[in-house]
Amino acid sequence: MKVFAFDEHMNRIGELKYIQLLWDRKCNEPGGFTLYQQSKHYIEAAYIMAEGRKEIGIVYKPAYKANPNGRYVTTEGKFAEDITNDATTEHGKTIVATKRMNDQFMEYLIKKGIKEAFDSETMKPRDEVVTRCLDVGGEMYRILALDQETFQVQWNDGWEIKFVSPRATGIRFSKGIGNAKEIIYSQDMSVYKHKCTGYVEIPDDIVKGGYSGTTLIGGKYYETDSFTSTLQVEDRFRQKEMSMDFSMPEGLEITTSNKAKIKAQIVQMCQLELLNHYVVRDIEVTPLQIAGCRYLIDYDLGDIVLVEIPEVGITYEAQIIEVHEVWEKNTQTYAITLGHKRIKR
Incomplete structure (x- = not known):
């Protein structure tokens, strides 16, 4: 990716040759860049722009470093959205928004x-x-x-x-599909539960009518079942259990003939309840460029995508809130961070 230098009047003054470029795009705060280059390729610029990218980088003061292999310059800066936070150029000029x-x-x-x-x-x-x-x-x-x-x-x-505004792309990131090299997520274990047991009260007349296999608690009859998480967690988390009283959804009557459906419904509700006690904080995806899933073409910063986390059996719908690009010689890598998540399955 080519990078160009501009003066304070946004006149292009040259191309910046670099060894490495970090281009960090963000939705909820100004993004920024880090440019590492040999000092002989340094151009004193107020702004920089990268080929095929929308951002305008405001150049802050560069740092020089010498080592046995030569002299190098590291230039850092924020993107132009920082104007709204009283941005200042390398030359000390405050950029006032129009x-x-x-x-x-x-x-x-x-x-x-x-x-x-x-x-x-x-x-x-x-x-x-x-x-x-x-x-x-x-x-x-x-x-x-x-x-x-x-x-x-x-x-x-x-x-x-x-x-x-965000676009709903319909793209699903999944290692199984082959469009994600890696999916990393962090979780909050402070509210974690490993097993949920659910109870549904069965009326006396239904039990007397032949509904069998109930559990008698406090003079009342209950159908019960449970769901245990398949997550690989430490033993201390495996001991964390919970129990819930459930009501059957509308349309599923409590009858002897519906016993199997009732138990299946309890298991499903237990699984959903465990999801409320398993909080996924950050999700980072290293995408692969394949047909129908191309960065800047099929999806971009701010868009809505789906991401599968098979370890917990969940698909999240989430917004791309950060894109971290790394450019070195003829190679480039991308990592996207997702936020504003909601469970789809």
């Missing part, structure tokens, strides 16, 4: 039903947002994230904001 950006943002909020305050105490801070758009980036991300939306700052003879 009134056009402010107007675009306020118009978008009004369309979403968010109105300006009119009392004197809050009017002044709101005026500052409207005229400068500084130090409000976090608030902008927070408001837009409620609808899984985000924004991009672009250059069009001046800075402007583009708002981005």
